[in-house]
Amino acid sequence: MPSPTTITAVDVLVTSPGRNFVTLRITTADGVVGLGDATLNGRELAVAATLRDHIVPLLLGQDAHRIEDTWQFLYRSVYWRRGPVTMTAIAAVDVALWDIKAKLAGMPLYQLLGGASRSGVLAYAHASGRDVPALLDSVRQRIEEGFRAIRIQTSVPGVRTVYGVSSAPSPTGRYSYEPAKRGPLPAEEDWDSQAYLRHIPGVFETVRAEFGAELPLLHDAHHRLTPIQAARLGTDLEPYRLFWLEDVTPAENQEALRLVRQHTTTPLAIGEIFNTVWDYQTIIREQLIDYVRSSVVHAGGITGLRRILDYAAQYQVKSGMHGPTDISPVGMAAATHLSLAIHNFGIQEYMQHDPITSEVFRTSFTFTDGLLHPGEEPGLGVEYDEDAAERFPYERAYLPFARLADGTIHDW
Numbered sequence: 001m002p003s004p005t006t007i008t009a010v011d012v013l014v015t016s017p018g019r020n021f022v023t024l025r026i027t028t029a030d031g032v033v034g035l036g037d038a039t040l041n042g043r044e045l046a047v048a049a050t051l052r053d054h055i056v057p058l059l060l061g062q063d064a065h066r067i068e069d070t071w072q073f074l075y076r077s078v079y080w081r082r083g084p085v086t087m088t089a090i091a092a093v094d095v096a097l098w099d100i101k102a103k104l105a106g107m108p109l110y111q112l113l114g115g116a117s118r119s120g121v122l123a124y125a126h127a128s129g130r131d132v133p134a135l136l137d138s139v140r141q142r143i144e145e146g147f148r149a150i151r152i153q154t155s156v157p158g159v160r161t162v163y164g165v166s167s168a169p170s171p172t173g174r175y176s177y178e179p180a181k182r183g184p185l186p187a188e189e190d191w192d193s194q195a196y197l198r199h200i201p202g203v204f205e206t207v208r209a210e211f212g213a214e215l216p217l218l219h220d221a222h223h224r225l226t227p228i229q230a231a232r233l234g235t236d237l238e239p240y241r242l243f244w245l246e247d248v249t250p251a252e253n254q255e256a257l258r259l260v261r262q263h264t265t266t267p268l269a270i271g272e273i274f275n276t277v278w279d280y281q282t283i284i285r286e287q288l289i290d291y292v293r294s295s296v297v298h299a300g301g302i303t304g305l306r307r308i309l310d311y312a313a314q315y316q317v318k319s320g321m322h323g324p325t326d327i328s329p330v331g332m333a334a335a336t337h338l339s340l341a342i343h344n345f346g347i348q349e350y351m352q353h354d355p356i357t358s359e360v361f362r363t364s365f366t367f368t369d370g371l372l373h374p375g376e377e378p379g380l381g382v383e384y385d386e387d388a389a390e391r392f393p394y395e396r397a398y399l400p401f402a403r404l405a406d407g408t409i410h411d412w
């Protein structure tokens, strides 16, 4: 006879309601179900295969209560440690086990993580425009929707397609920007760092003049600048007092941020492509950043991200979890529980899913007056409708890539 908490079924569920998502579902002998988000944008099937072919057989027959032991076993026994595919797979297992444990305890997950440290989780929205008047309209719309912090991205003269700029409002008026396009090959975009550096400070000057000094404003440079260019941008943006400037340099080289930091007091955020605490060792210890961008989904789950954030807390570095639509509703719920519980919470990205996504994922988290709250359902507060999911089969989709005017590949 298995114990009531023995893992008896593990399912890898792939669906595409609006975009591709991978979900792990773990079921115990007494029928308690836990969900984990295993979505890695543009490489979804690699994580699905890792789970299905290599990890599911290791979980069957194990005790669902042993979260830390399972995390250490999956991290150390693979031998080939770290990497986005492995750490996203581990995250899905970890979050599903936390969901089960909280359901067994009869409490929302944030209570198991120590209880609420605040009344709600400050969320920031995306706003963008193909020109400055369109950007101002977009900011206005997001404020009317209740957001109290806004990330702004804008087109650059002479560049055809720029990261983060929504091509047009959807027919419903809902803000949408989805860089991963369905199709056989990735889309090609273009880039010019000098044109960008000339254009952006004037955009912030206009937005500040229109919306005043108090609105928290964020901006993402999306890994495209050299350290000295990033230092220039940070310096030029200082008069506009950004909440943060994100991903100024490619994230592989932590030491690049020393040069940036030396020149500017603009707060820096980095790490959405990082997946373990080791990726942050230098930049947190040397206090080269202000916000950690890792998500629960790509950094080893609640267990993995909490390790990073506890390390960050010693250096007054706060959370700023990645949260566009490639984080599924399961991942967003996990982020909201963790953000409510930790002391060093900073801000949470919240892009809002296509309404069709809610046909598959039923959530209990709420967004009111600019704040997210995970709700009071036991566990994560998310249900997965498998019948609905089958109506949305996987479709291949890639993130774009960028070339300079002379054809050279650049960081996207």
Ligand SMILES: [Mg+2]
Pocket: 220, 222, 246, 247, 272
């Ligand atoms: Mg980013």
